[in-house]
Amino acid sequence: xxxxxxxxxxxxxxxxxxxxxxxxxxxxxxxxxxxxxxxxxxxxxxxxxxxxxxxxxxxxxxxxxxxxxxxxxxxxxxxxxxxxxxxxxxxxxxxxxxxxxxxxxxxxxxxxxxxxxxxxxxxxxxxxxxxxxxxxxxxxxxxxxxxxxxxxxxxxxxxxxxxxxxxxxxxxxxxxxxxxxxxxxx
Numbered sequence: 001x002x003x004x005x006x007x008x009x010x011x012x013x014x015x016x017x018x019x020x021x022x023x024x025x026x027x028x029x030x031x032x033x034x035x036x037x038x039x040x041x042x043x044x045x046x047x048x049x050x051x052x053x054x055x056x057x058x059x060x061x062x063x064x065x066x067x068x069x070x071x072x073x074x075x076x077x078x079x080x081x082x083x084x085x086x087x088x089x090x091x092x093x094x095x096x097x098x099x100x101x102x103x104x105x106x107x108x109x110x111x112x113x114x115x116x117x118x119x120x121x122x123x124x125x126x127x128x129x130x131x132x133x134x135x136x137x138x139x140x141x142x143x144x145x146x147x148x149x150x151x152x153x154x155x156x157x158x159x160x161x162x163x164x165x166x167x168x169x170x171x172x173x174x175x176x177x178x179x180x181x182x183x184x185x186x
Contacts, residue, residue: 001059001060001061001062002059002060002061002062003057003058003059003060004037004054004055004056004057004058004059004060005027005056007022007025007037007039007060008022008025009022009023009024009025010022011062012044012062012063012064012065013041013060013061013062013063014060014061014062014063015041015060015061018043018045019043019044019045019063019065019116019121020041020042020043020044020050020063021041021042021044022039022040022041023040023041023042023049024038024039024040025037025038025039025040026038026039027056028053034055034056034057035055035056036053036054036055036056037053037054037055037056037058038051038052038053039051039052039053039054044063044065044114044116044121044122045097045121045122046096046099047099047100047122063116064116065114065115065116065121066114066115066116067112067113067114067115067124068084068085068086068112068113068115069084069085069086069110069111069112069113070082070083070084070085070091070110070111070112070113070123071083071085071108071109071110071111072105072106072107072108072109072111073090073107074107075102075105078094078095079092079093079094080092080093080094080095080098080102080105082111082113082123084113085110091113091120092120093113093120093122093123097120097121097122098122098123099122100179101122101123101125101176102156103156103157103158103179104125104129104131104156104158104174104176105156106129106131106155106156109126109129110126111123111124111125111126112124125176126176127175127176127177128173128174128175128176128182129173129174129176130171130172130173130174130185131154131155131156131171131172131174132154132155132169132170132171133152133153133154133155133162133166133167133168133169133170133171133172134153134154134155134168134169135152135153135168136150136151136152136153136162136166136167136168137150137151138167139163139164139165139166139167148163148164149161149162149163149164149181150162150163150164150166152166152172154172154174158179160172160174160179160180160181161180161181162181163181166181166184170184171184171185172184172185173185
């Protein structure tokens with residue numbers, strides 16, 4: 001068991017039969033009352049986020065997640081297949097287990113797979129990935145007085161706002177946390 005004061009962003013805990021990862025931690029001291037902590041928790045299996053308050057004296061059960069380095073191989077009928085880089089074992093995850101991460105997967109991408117008691121749960125993407133623009137409108141010089149942007153469809157079928165100078169066929173960097181354009185791949 002760990003105390004509420006030991007919780008930090010990124011720590012995984014078991015709560016109400018589910019596994020959550022702390023995504024935000026706030027300590028709140030109320031006038032005469034006891035201190036409370038306010039947590040924003042992300043359900044590791046479903047990806048849903050909840051906010052809950054606890055007493056500072058509460059204790060939590062840590063969830064020990066094992067991380068394995070894997071490489072994305074392919075998807076087939078809603079199943080996504082990965083290969084463990086050490087044992088060469090193939091591991092599969094469903095669309096629901098991946099959540100938004102599926103939008104950034106391309107063949108041969110290296111990432112970390114989280115397992116809990118031997119069961120694959122989710123993947124942890126790198127902060128940015130490089131993806132090819134497969135469709136975008138041509139940008140014309142002088143279209144706007146300020147930067148301006150347009151919609152581009154990427155090789156993983158997601159749409160991202162990009163600057164006007166980006167053309168079809170170019171490779172760009174995309175932030176996997178926000179889904180925003182970061183720059184041209186260099």
